[in-house]
Amino acid sequence: MKRVAPFLIPLALFFVLAAFLLRGLWLNPREVPSPLIGKPAPLFTLPALHDKKPFSSKDLLGQVWIMNVWASWCAPCRLEHPLFNDLAAQKLVPIVGLNYKDAPEAARRWLAELGDPYLVSVIDNDGRAGIDFGVYGVPETFVIDRHGVIRHKHIGPVTPEAMRERIIPLVRELQAKP
């Protein structure tokens, strides 16, 4: 026993290190866990994209809603957009768009071209509402419950799997709660 131990120690250390590094291969360093999950969503009142009238997120209290941060300059937004069109067609949950640092003209054109799944899109011209939500990349998607608490944040384009297995079930679950 005592004779084998010395060379087994580095070997064991190697396997421990290898296990950690292997785990690291499957982690995405760009996905920073949000400290806002379980916290009340920051309130905003911003001009709506289509008519410039102020829209307040307070109006959504009492219902589950989704906030999708998008911009016409954002390529991955195009990728996830059909999924939001589908979701809107289901009439399951209101989707609010936060049009992040975009030119309103270009944003309206983008929606005309690709379809508008949003109850309303609001203009976050200087990105301040985005900062309040801890947005650091576009697209990002938040699920917010009846009490205005952020329950989920998806970073990057929503995939069909994420929509089917995480977002929609969570919305249904939150809607079932009082």
Add this chain to the structure above:
Amino acid sequence: MRALYFLAALLLAATLATTSEPIGAQQSATEAGSTARFTLDDPIVSRREYELAQNLRCLVCQNESIAKSNAPLAVELREVLREQVAAGRSNEEIIAFMTARYGDFVLFRPPLRASTAVLWFGPFALLAVGAFIAFRVLRTRRALAAQEPLTEAERARAAELLRSGESAK
């Protein structure tokens, strides 16, 4: 003499390297478009602001501080920082504002918590383990060295063995 010159040059380079950053921050007007940092249209308000910005991570280009990054988010966060410094907020308040939105990840200096204890104390624990092993090895060696020296007869036998080994070649 050459060594002395070399040393002087090295010292000069070191001072330049450590002081050039804040200076560069104010004089980078000519490179405003290409480089980041605080630029002309992005005027520096105070040293405190710069130091705060240096310790905050830009979340877009994750290994750069918001003081250096050119990403739109970093520019925006610098603006927020400037406003808050101008409004007289304390460093703690500003850092709390940032971590409330982006988490501890935004800090280059991770705070001491249960989840970061390994990060803070791990190296010391490894050092202690290494020191313990080194101590054990050295003690065994010292014990070997302290053993009785060879007797005259043993010495002769060793010499004979060495000789026979040589002739066998």
